[in-house]
Amino acid sequence: MPVTLKDIARRVGKSVPTVSRALGNHADISPETRAEVQRVARELGYEPSAIALNLRRRRAGAISLISPAHAQVRFSDPFFAEFLNGVVEAVAEQHIDLLVTAGADEDVEALYLKQIRSRRTDGFIVVRTQRTDSRINLLREQGVPFVAYGRTEENNDFCFVDEDGAAGIALVVDHLASLNHRRIAYISEPLFLTKAYHRMMGFRQGLERNNLPFHPELFVETHFRQRSGRQAAAYLLDLPEPPTAIVAANDLLALGAMHEAQARGLVVGRDVSITGFDDIPLTEYVHPALTTVHLPAQEFGRRVAQMLLKLIDKAPLEERQFIYQPALVVRGSSGPAPG
Incomplete structure (x- = not known):
């Protein structure tokens, strides 16, 4: 049975209201009584009710x-x-x-x-x-x-x-540029979202610092999930001069793009490179495993x-x-x- 205020009151020989006020550190209770009540409460393993605490604090909890x-x-x-x-x-x-x-x-x-x-x-x-x-x-x-x-x-x-989404995407572009990719496409989330806008700006900054041009036809703004990534990749891969690399603004978009590339018989990582962002658990277990940017979501x-x-x-x-x-x-x- 949980320890109650009555249990503490019996042990210290005080009334329940006095014990309650002592535990609440009220100034009208002497320091000696407060110390004695709190000591006994600890010894008995008393845990105050969350509801009572919230009422005392005037909180919803x-x-x-x-x-x-x-x-x-x-x-x-x-x-x-x-x-x-x-x-x-x-x-x-x-x-x-x-x-x-x-x-x-x-x-x-x-x-x-x-x-x-x-x-x-x-x-x-x-x-x-x-x-x-x-x-x-x-x-x-x-x-x-x-x-x-x-x-x-x-x-x-x-x-x-x-x-720092801009820095993260710029790292991806640096990586692809080091692999001699020159036509790099970008699949973006909706740009009214701050994180989508920052990541898009990071893509532009990455291209600029690697002396690569921005091709408007290689930029697609879409939604968030695999279906949108696959549809965007289909458009990009149907271009007369398709990209050699596709940077996706999140991992689900990248996984959808990978699915489209593989459905066309392309080998991801050889015929076309595809990257994501977020490092969700699944990315390590798809084939090939997805190059991405790690974020500690739980943290x-x-x-x-x-x-x-x-x-x-x-x-x-x-x-x-x-x-x-x-x-x-x-x-x-x-x-x-x-x-």
Whole structure:
């Protein structure tokens, strides 16, 4: 049976209200009594009720993550699943609930306001940030604690965790240029997303520093998943002068592109090189294994959640903003340019 306030009260010979206030460090309880009650509570293994703690703190004991419909974030997305796992681990350690809601296209601000006014949440994790993001502007105006996974193109005066996507894609271009690829294509996620825009800019910067031209016909803006990657690759490989290498903005797009290339009888890594970004677990086990850029998705989720919990508790933060420097992982899907 769990230890209760009554058990502690019997042991120390005090009333239950006195024990409760001693455990809450109230000033009207003498230091000696507070110390005695807290000592006995530790000896008995007393754990305060999460509900009682939240009532005392005037907290909901929960944080929210609203999955944006426009970004097609799904639990089947391996990167998002790993990110969410990190969030879940961090909040569980602090006995906090996580509320995950699927966003609606029509009025995302109304959905945030509904949760804020319900007082069922103490703060928000914002994912898939946009270059101009009304969600962040709203949370600023409402004075609600939040941490974003990603930045905006506006005033980044908020707490966030992000990766240097531009540097990551530029590393990929450097790698392909070193293999003598000169016609390099790019498959992009929707460019209203900040991370997609940063990665696209990294592609342009990589071409420029390797003295390679940007060919508009080798650039495709599409969605997020394998089907979109396959369709984009079909267009690129049907060009009169197809690319010798395809850089995809995420691993799922790259896997779709690989499927299209292989369906045409091409050997990936020999006839055409294909690269991804994120380093989801599957990339190591496809054939050939995918050259990609590593991001620690679970660590990102954990860090975002820990930052938010500290904000809610008004605890000091070592870093309000963290930008991860990604690393290139070279595998079999990239090789020397043919011919």
